[in-house]
Amino acid sequence: MKVLRLFSSTFGKTHLLSYLMRITILAIGRVRRDPIKQVYEDFILRLPWPCELKEIQNPKVLSGRQRKHKEAKLLIDALPQKSFSIALDKRGHLLSSEAFAKKIGFLRDDGLQGITFLIGGADGHGEAILKKADFILSLGPMVWPHLFVRAMLAEQLWRASSILSGHPYHRT
Numbered sequence: 001m002k003v004l005r006l007f008s009s010t011f012g013k014t015h016l017l018s019y020l021m022r023i024t025i026l027a028i029g030r031v032r033r034d035p036i037k038q039v040y041e042d043f044i045l046r047l048p049w050p051c052e053l054k055e056i057q058n059p060k061v062l063s064g065r066q067r068k069h070k071e072a073k074l075l076i077d078a079l080p081q082k083s084f085s086i087a088l089d090k091r092g093h094l095l096s097s098e099a100f101a102k103k104i105g106f107l108r109d110d111g112l113q114g115i116t117f118l119i120g121g122a123d124g125h126g127e128a129i130l131k132k133a134d135f136i137l138s139l140g141p142m143v144w145p146h147l148f149v150r151a152m153l154a155e156q157l158w159r160a161s162s163i164l165s166g167h168p169y170h171r172t
Contacts (some may be wrong), residue, residue, distance in 0.1 A: 020115040021107070023157065026078050026119035028071050029146055030055045036147040043154035048161050049108075053150070054078055056106040064123045072126030083114035084131045088149060089125050092136030099152050100156055101163035105134075108164075119149055 011034050031037050044051050058067065079085060084107055095103065106114055117137075118129055130136060139152055162169035 009156075016152070021049050021112060022083075023047065023049050024080055024107060024114060024116040024152065025051065025053045025119065025153065026056060026057050026075050026116060027053065027119040027146065027150060028058045028075070028128075031147060031150075034093060034147055035060040035065060036151050037146075039151040040147075040154045043151070043158040046158050048165070059122045062075070064079055067121060068123050068126035069128070070166050071123075072128040075120070075125075075129055076132055079116055079132075080114055083116040084135070085116045085118060086135045086137050087120075087125055087129050087133035088139060088153065089130065089136050090138050090143065091130075091141075094140065097159050098163060100137075101160035104157070104160045105117050105164045110151045114149035116154060119146060119153070122146070 003084075007172075040053075056071070056078060059073060060067075062070055104115070116135060118125070120126075120129065139149065144152065159169065
């Protein structure tokens with residue numbers, strides 16, 4: 001505890017909490033090679049928080065409804081303990097970049113150990129995910145390819161960290 005207090009007083013509460021918070025992205029489907037993957041990785045590497053992408057293989061042999069149910073179970077089973085879960089779904093809350101940053105900042109400053117973002121398969125999230133998630137976020141009413149969603153989320157996380165730190169990247 002002494003080390004934690006020393007670290008906190010030396011580097012400041014915000015830096016300490018940024019260091020302790022982890023970002024996890026659970027996504028249905030695997031990506032091998034794609035230019036969008038590079039965009040995702042470029043933004044993720046800029047984040048002040050450790051970030052891990054866990055790709056979950058989707059059960060393609062099942063019908064749409066069965067697949068959504070199975071994918072929901074796989075995502076729920078992979079959720080880290082003590083993590084705030086945010087499902088990405090077109091029926092979720094639309095937030096501006098500033099409001100998203102404020103939400104991330106609030107979770108960070110509240111001492112949260114982690115935030116987990118859930119990206120569903122081609123058929124969207126099963127109802128179990130929408131009931132289990134702590135928050136449902138929409139990137140808009142349009143449907144986006146899953147690789148784009150990863151890249152867009154990574155960019156918005158970087159933008160949120162920029163807003164929170166006063167970095168000039170974000171402009172209105």
